[in-house]
Amino acid sequence: MNWLKRPASETQITHGQRLWLYIVASVIMILLVAPTLIVMPMSFSASQYLEFPPREWSLRWYEHYLSSPAWIDATWTSLKAGFLTMCVATPLGIAAAYGLHVSRHPLGQFFYIVLITPIMVPVILIAIAAFYVFVQIRLVNSLFGLVIAHSILALPLVLIVVSAALKSYDMNQEMAARSLGASRFTAFIGITLPQIRFSVLTAALLSFLTSFDEVIVAMFVSGGDNSTLTRNMFNALRDQIDPTIASISTIMIVISSTLLILSQFFGKSRD
């Protein structure tokens, strides 16, 4: 146990004196990941009641999910909405971030604030406001309505991530390209964009996830043939504990952790 007596930091504290911190932090880290990890094996249980560890293994809840047209349709709607939101929010957000960054216009600050308000306004208010307007222009239950509502939720994230990347980017490189005859657009596409591509990818991924995970706006704005996966899950959760949701959750956890690991992997190659 020599390790315990060694200093842990420059302030001469030893690992032994800090043992309590290691224990507390480990417990908190376990509490953070355990709940979702425990649901995964439970989803392979044969029993009606979710058990851990399952006494009998089976894929029945996955079969139930895959053979239910309602769940599959909802999954497709969510994937479509997420993809389209990404396609709308990412370019709009990049254009806005670039415009605000280089224009140095006095109105820029005001525009920035307008664009990030969707993360400050409670989502429920955005949801009912969009619903109220969509009812009148017949956009309720349409994929288009859902996508533009989700896009404004994703825009602030794209703006924040891309603005931060532009702040640390050296604009003189673009200047050099333009002095050699490239237009501003060509210079941006050819010089700037490749250098901030990881932030752009992160922003795109975040806008997909924002839409895919969103519940409250989808609850009001989507429905009928265009009901989203999270909307259906939420409605099912309010009634009973349906084991099918454990299988859907497991699939979603696998997807989100894959995306996370990919983003960490790409993020690493940055430095």
Added chain:
Amino acid sequence: MAEIASGNATRENEALLTRQDWRERWALLGLASPAVLTVMIVMVIPVGWLFYLSFLSDDGSFSLEHYDRMLESKAYARIFWTTFKVSFLTTGICILLGYPLAYFLSQLPKRAAALCMLTVLLPFWTSLLVRTYAWLVLLQSKGLINEWGISLGLWEEPLALVHNLTGTLIGMVHIMLPFLVLPLYGSMKAISEDYLKASSNLGAGPVQTFWNIFFPLSLPGLFAGALIVFVLCLGFFVTPAVLGGGKVIMVSNQITNNIELFFNWGAASALGVVLLAITLGILFAASRLLNLNRVLGGGH
């Protein structure tokens, strides 16, 4: 004469340059207009419309009845009380759990920190609904936690851990913790080790160094994280609805009830306006105390 003429030409040139510069600035600002217009049309104007609705009575005339009811009714007072209580408790527990965790992460070598950071990022990237569901499964009366507690002899009857305040708090703390840890970790990493070395060089013990040097320097990050958590809690909907089981009604839940059960848009709008006013008020007050740009940029 020639000098004056060239002076005029310079001035004209300058004026032309300024005009061109401004034209370019407007054009570049225009790049933001599609995004700004979308936010205006889909959010700002509709929310403004709700604001207007909240001042109309059922017959369409101007009235403050919805706000009157909110001030007088005990039910509304209870909803606001619940909202603040849940938000305060969640923020408080997040600080108690998040501070040691962020401190631990900030002290680790780079590689180990990145690995341990995954335990914060993984829940952050996992769907809110999935995590709420996971707690619902674990906390129910026949759930894992009650089964283990009883089989280990810690308690005899299944504890009511879900469909009440306890369940709501557990779920909300789990969801909010990363929002506190990420900015706090960022601010802790930014503290220069030289200050700590100087302090211990001057004879301060580890505890003294922590409380007099490290802790005060980490406060802006803690404040930023706590602010994000508190403001997000105020508008929370999903977790109280599922883990609260109808017993924990926060403002957001009441807004949906007003619309889905009572079709009362005026009352729902008035609640929404008050919730928005409280949220923006808190953010405004906080922006006087700290640089909000850093908070909004440091979230991820």
